[in-house]
Every structure is written in C-alpha cells, then in structure tokens.
Amino acid sequence: MNLEFTKYQGLGNDFILIDNRENSEPLLTPEQAIQWCDRHFGIGADGVIFALPGENGTDYSMRIFNSDGSEPEMCGNGIRCLAHFIAELEASGRTEYRIHTLGGVMVPRLTAEGQVQVDMGEPQLVAAQIPTTLVQGEEKAIAIPLEVAGQTWNVTCVSMGNPHCITFVEDVAAIPLETLGPQFEHHPVFPQRTNTEFIQVLRSDYVKMRVWERGAGATLACGTGACASVVAGVLNSQCDRRTTVELPGGCLEIEWATNGRVYMSGPAVQVFKGTLAI
Ligand SMILES: N[C@@H](CCC[C@H](N)C(=O)O)C(=O)O
Numbered sequence: 482m483n484l485e486f487t488k489y490q491g492l493g494n495d496f497i498l499i500d501n502r503e504n505s506e507p508l509l510t511p512e513q514a515i516q517w518c519d520r521h522f523g524i525g526a527d528g529v530i531f532a533l534p535g536e537n538g539t540d541y542s543m544r545i546f547n548s549d550g551s552e553p554e555m556c557g558n559g560i561r562c563l564a565h566f567i568a569e570l571e572a573s574g575r576t577e578y579r580i581h582t583l584g585g586v587m588v589p590r591l592t593a594e595g596q597v598q599v600d601m602g603e604p605q606l607v608a609a610q611i612p613t614t615l616v617q618g619e620e621k622a623i624a625i626p627l628e629v630a631g632q633t634w635n636v637t638c639v640s641m642g643n644p645h646c647i648t649f650v651e652d653v654a655a656i657p658l659e660t661l662g663p664q665f666e667h668h669p670v671f672p673q674r675t676n677t678e679f680i681q682v683l684r685s686d687y688v689k690m691r692v693w694e695r696g697a698g699a700t701l702a703c704g705t706g707a708c709a710s711v712v713a714g715v716l717n718s719q720c721d722r723r724t725t726v727e728l729p730g731g732c733l734e735i736e737w738a739t740n741g742r743v744y745m746s747g748p749a750v751q752v753f754k755g756t757l758a759i
Pocket of ligand 1: 494547552553554555556557558559643644676694695696697700702703704705706
C-alpha cells in the first residue's frame, strides 16, 4: 500500500502530515511513526500529524505521534502546519478551522501575511492538571525548587494541553541540553514526562528559548513551549503578556491575553510531498 504525505515545518520543528479524513483512526501506528521519523532510515521528522474527521462539532481532529512513538495531547507548531495542510486539501478559500485535539479545541487562522494565528485556549496551572507531583494537587508550581543533575533549579509548570517545565537562566547557550533535557523529561515528579524550556530574558517583551521536548528531544522550536514560557514569564514577573520568543528556528509572537487565553502567531511552510511505501 502507498500512502501520500506532505512534509511541513514550523520554524524547523518538522512533521509528516497525513490526510486521514476518511478514517477515524490514524493510518500509521506509533511504531511506523518511529520508522518514518528516523532521519536516516525514514523521511525524518519530529512527529507525524494526522488530519482526522472532526468531533463534537469541530471541523477536524488532530492527532500526533512524537518521533519516539508517544502521543502528546497537543502541538503548537504542528497545528499551524495542519491548518495550512487542510486549507490546501479543501481549496475552499476558508482560513479558520476549529480543531479537536486531546488538549481541547484549538482555532488556527491563516492570515493574509502567510502566518498562522492560533487561539491556544487557557493554560492550566494546577499541579494535578500539568500533571506534576512537585506540589500538592490543587496548588500551582510557580518558582519551585527542583533538583536535577546535582543542581537546584527554580521551575514553573504550565500545561498547554501538554506538560511544560520552565526555568529562567542567564545564558541559554550555556545549557547542556543533551544531558540535562532527559533528566528533566524523565524526572519522577512528572508522571507523564515533560517538555522542558530554558528561558533567557533579553527584554520584558523578548526572550530566548531552548527546548528539550518530551518524546522528540532537542527541537528547533516548540509552539506550546513558547506559549507556556510566556505564561511562566508573566507569573514570575519576567516578561510582558505580549512577548516575542526567539527559538533556534526563528521567532514566535505570543500573547497571554487578559481574557485568559493564549494566542500564538508564526509560520507554517510546506517542504515537499511524497509517498510512503507501507
Ligand atoms: N513541538 C510541539 C510539541 C509536540 C509535543 C511535545 N513533544 C509533547 O510531547 O508534549 C509544539 O510545537 O508544541
């Protein structure tokens, strides 16, 4: 069987997109996702994203498998790529979609400038919703000491549907991501593992970020991570509600609006199409 795919990237966070509109279950298994995400023996990607039929009145559903085969609840760069992918599939001129995800309903909108703006919903801050056991279930984990690799880090935990652990550092370039990242990701206080963001504040409206992603490792960008980082920055009085997040792959514009919802704007670029022999 041959399966067509389209490769997309959002600031270098790259995905294999599959038109799954005729099936309620993903056309690839997590094991196949691992194979096709391999950058030597497969296509190469940080994950596989499926455009599925909508649920509960939404236009479409998104499911994603990380490159390690795990299934996260949500993906920020990925949903921008999905919106672009759907617009091409539909060719209807429509530019806004309601997308069901395991992290809630997200609303991406293609802008005239070729960007995609996403209403990412409200962040979750209560420990049980991250989830983390760093503090008691109904408490919030804001600037809490966490011991990792023999060092104490002040971390803030935020869920954007998926878990994030954010810490502020003097110089993100000095962070040994490959050694520290897995120790945060697999720390016992994160029962579902976690994405980990290191943030360097350059101005109150401009931060630099590096990320170690759950199930994908060091990536060039993480949309949910950028959203979670601005929320953590506001909670720690480190940044403004509207902040530019500079990632290795480029910049995202994030706003944690006074209505409580987080909005993300950034690019989504089609790279190539192909056919999987499965
Ligand atoms: N890179 C994505 C996040 C993808 C999921 C993440 N690895 C997780 O497991 O939560 C983004 O742009 O948000």
